[in-house]
Amino acid sequence: MPDTPLTGTSLPLQDRSPSQPVRFRGGGFTVKGHRWAALLAFVVLIAVWESTNRFGLVSELFLPPPSAVASALAAMAQDGSLWQHLKASLMRIGVGWVMGTVAGMAVGFAMGIGSVARAVGVPLVSAFFPIPKIALLPLFILWFGIGEPSKFATIGFGVFFPTVIATYSAIDSVPRNLIRMAQSFGLPWASILRKIVLPGALPGILAGFRITASIALILVVAAEMIGAEYGIGAFVLTAGNLMLTDQLLAGVLVLSLLGLTIGTVLSILERRLLKWR
């Protein structure tokens, strides 16, 4: 048997055959790209979905076909209500997120640097973090009324705690050797903070942004349960109340696209700011 490969166990290796090729045993366990698979998957998904409706397998009410969702979306775009809703929601997400993020980063920085702030903050944050913000809506109405402030508060509170955690963990992950280096060259405390700690914590803080952005998106729906006339969340809630499932899915589609857009923007930001990685 001149062609038997060698790296097995039960081979007649003692037979002194002059030479046997080394058997290949590597490969696999790497993920290669499939450029068109994703597109194909979407096309197939949408085609199947559409046809289940066309052939009457599923009622329109239970799962409106993509064509119905698309036309609901087109109608929204045409009469301008889409932009009105989007504008209202983006404003709430924007203001709420910025408020929660600024406050969260301030507290997170304090906890990242100060021992006392850390000791006090960690247990408080871990106690408040797991509270579903939706449960607090009635209190937010009491505290902030039914106007925009309570909506900002809902989103802001939701964003605040994860930002705190992301910020102080990010500061913890700044390599201590860089700080020692700066000290050994006599850099003053404020310079170390500005030139070493802040940029070193940036990757972790940006990763936190990714999480808080998706939290803000989730909470805008909850926030718009409170007397909102416009807003994608309000639109989706109304569609749900009215059992207009095609509009509901159109609204959900907008939310999904909004999420993807925010994710993409953050990716671009990360690539820009963290190109040193």
Added chain:
Amino acid sequence: MPDTPLTGTSLPLQDRSPSQPVRFRGGGFTVKGHRWAALLAFVVLIAVWESTNRFGLVSELFLPPPSAVASALAAMAQDGSLWQHLKASLMRIGVGWVMGTVAGMAVGFAMGIGSVARAVGVPLVSAFFPIPKIALLPLFILWFGIGEPSKFATIGFGVFFPTVIATYSAIDSVPRNLIRMAQSFGLPWASILRKIVLPGALPGILAGFRITASIALILVVAAEMIGAEYGIGAFVLTAGNLMLTDQLLAGVLVLSLLGLTIGTVLSILERRLLKWR
């Protein structure tokens, strides 16, 4: 000037003074533990909160004092309704979480190993992930009815996508050198999967559990918006509807404690399973 420290710049170093001590310039930027600060913080927080009420600075409706919250909780514990609510919610969280996790890990493993599954899965997951599950409640009711199944579905769907992402990222992070090592010793494919990939992905998967557990906790409130008689979420929603803010906060406290408990259990699990780290 015999005592001037040395490591500055503007020092009269040329003066040949026989010997100057080296100035200390390290320290700081480490976080030391403060054993009692946390406890103290809680005590102060509760005392301040209680006294604002006692001195009539804030109305009981707006922010019930801790004593009122405690007595509301005690009342719940006494009449047994606390356990009823907890049982109902824990069952929903448990079943929904397990369903979402099992399905998510299966899909995540497929995506972690298979190139095609990855190419198809990633865009689908990123499209579905940012959709707030609360917006889909009306559809879940249509699809799964108003009983427990729609509640399991709400939690399960919420848990599914993050689990998928955590699982395939965890598999990506299994060091390739270990897989190469196993191949070089002729381990069969299934053994590599079981003995290298699975344990190597465990830390990432457990970290994912931490996220999905808190998502499940948040979604139980949303799920119990669908006609639930018992459950902590239902209790909180009812209290909110009736503007019984002391009961509301008692429910929120239970949710917070539940979150802390789940977090602690996961920490113990991590320490057990990942003591090799």
Added chain:
Amino acid sequence: EAQGLEKTSIGVLALASSGPIFIAKSKGYFEKEGLDVDLKMFTSAQQVPVAVASGDVDFGVTGLTAGFYNLASKGAVTMIAAQSRDEPGFQLSAYVATKAAHDAGLTKPADLKGKRIAITTVGSTFHYMVGLLGQKHGFTVKDVTMVAMQDVPKMVAAFKGGQVDAVIAPVTVARQLAAEGSGTILGWVGDETPWQLGALFTSPKTVAQRRPLAEKFVSAYLTGLAEYHAAFNAKDASGAVVKGPGYDELLAIIAEATKQKPEVVAAGLPYVEPKGKLLVDDIVNQVKFWQSEGQVDKALDAKSVMDLTFVK
């Protein structure tokens, strides 16, 4: 115990308006028809037709919302008998103005034009009541600002916080607001704009495939309805509502079913038409209204949401 009985279920709200169902169940009228009826309690009118559409329950009885008509337009539900109505002399829902708005000149329902009014949700019965008021006094819902608060307690919170000028509130809430002095009752919807508030409905599939069941169900329902009407809707010569036969017994049944005190129940017993006949013209008006609001498909034929063959 209920051997040989045909099982069926109905979704109801724990409100006095579901009284005829509670009576029929409690007094065994369903069993007499050979039915074992399971009552499923819901917390919002919104969910009941959805539960019928999803097959969770066979029948439903609640107020009519835009969501109901959307389900009807997809062929998921159809009305088969009337439930309660807003009717002159029966105080179900009130127009309540805040103290500040009242002081500023909001004194009668017609003045609500141009004001901020809290409602539960878009497409709710409160939304239609605002529309009806406008139809009567020559304005449209565009002339008022409706603030959707999801549920009645949050409506009240917005009202007390002075963030709206008025609410349309259920009787108990309205009375309480008035008693506290935080609001003034401007009038009652029943007096101002009578309309068909609620209906008994099922899915067209049940009608088509289990018609005998539906007929037996309606028959028992109508028995309860008639008893309810006799006990609670009787009027004396002057037009005032008086206690009819079996008043106390039936009130106790409803109080038990709704888990409320009898006094509270007694304060908000709505009017029902004893034969279960729907106000067809009002249903048509509702559909037209929702269509004009853009909340129900324009193609829906108002007549198609009712099946008038069960109630003669």
Added chain:
Amino acid sequence: MRLIIKDLCHRYDDLVVLDGIDLTVQEGEVLAVIGPSGCGKSTLLGIAGGIVAPTSGSIAVAGAVPDGCLNPITFIFQDFALLPWRSVEDNLSLVLEHHPLSAAERRERIESGLRRMGLWDFRKALPKQLSGGMRQRVGIARALAVRPAMLLLDEPLSALDAQTRELLMEDFLSLWQRERTTALYVTHNLDEALRLADRVVVLSRRPGRLREIVTIEEPRDQRLEPSAQAHLAEVRDRLWHLIRAEAQLADREIADA
């Protein structure tokens, strides 16, 4: 066992890494491969071990394998490649479990491997509890547990500190004194090659080509004697001159440019 490499070329996509390598590792010989960073040394070893499929050329083995050999061609890795979640003995067990061995025989192989490397007392320890040198000793014990016919060593000492490296070199010397396992030993370190190898192969910068093969005549166990130093210093000088310029260029290369 001999290893015969014939006209070997390898590309990663468009990057030519190895070009026309012809090389035979003789039975019982320790062949060191040195060359500048990125010249394809690890790739060559991967191909020899059947882990990387060459673009063209052939790689074959010939000759006897030891009794009870389970994995004729066996790697020892620079980064040790231990499973961090398995104890020392279970890391050895890993490479035996999929072979039809009796439990007793498996235990016996693990024990003898660990004892030989002085690790028996540490058999229950996790890798994180060991120093770098100990970890590499586990890597060596694991390789010995399968009774290899040929060892492929990819810079086995370069992750270690200099003193530990010195100690492990002594271990390798005694290993090759006891059983003359054929070995292909990749390193950056001239001193290592001069201490351990029978022949030293010098590769050029990428694409790696054979530049020179230097035979070291001194017996391995006499190379630390002062008497051998002058000659070895000359060989070292010659090798360093061969690779100095290339190492300099390799070091100046910007990774991303």
Added chain:
Amino acid sequence: MRLIIKDLCHRYDDLVVLDGIDLTVQEGEVLAVIGPSGCGKSTLLGIAGGIVAPTSGSIAVAGAVPDGCLNPITFIFQDFALLPWRSVEDNLSLVLEHHPLSAAERRERIESGLRRMGLWDFRKALPKQLSGGMRQRVGIARALAVRPAMLLLDEPLSALDAQTRELLMEDFLSLWQRERTTALYVTHNLDEALRLADRVVVLSRRPGRLREIVTIEEPRDQRLEPSAQAHLAEVRDRLWHLIRAEAQLADREIADA
């Protein structure tokens, strides 16, 4: 500049790391410190640089500093400690920015530092775009930019591959030939110490105590000549015997036990 260490002791909590160190680094001298892992070499250097506060004992300097010296005692680190988000020139700029220098003077210092290490063409590159050797050259250029009176080097070569280490040793040799900056050089590597140092200090295992101080007589630039080899091999042998047993013990220590 001289560095005078007197009766130095250091503890981390209950762990005694350094015990009774008395040592003077003479003006212009390169003093190598060798010792087994964990014996407190890095701690000693940290104390000398004012980064670690000693438990007891004194540490002082005396003597002249060069013109324009901004940071008399300056570190060169094993892990280079470059800011990954700053380009090469900005990494040098970092250590000058907080000093009252004119922009032109700062530029001049950066340029001369980079040119001296052959890095001028790479001034815009980010650390990740450089090889390990290049990164350590940036570390050296940064140290030189502040015109130090004394260099503290903590295993500056041990993160590099052997060939790059060889090249950087040549850089250090030419540095010390040009300007005789006093240096305290911590290493594991006997060969490095024998190539670069004027004296070699041997520390015992933890708690680190002075075991021996060996003076190397050969001039630095003649140590590679074959004629010097036999003598250096003897010194090497002596040093290795001093630390072999301790290195072995240090290597066998279980980190967590």
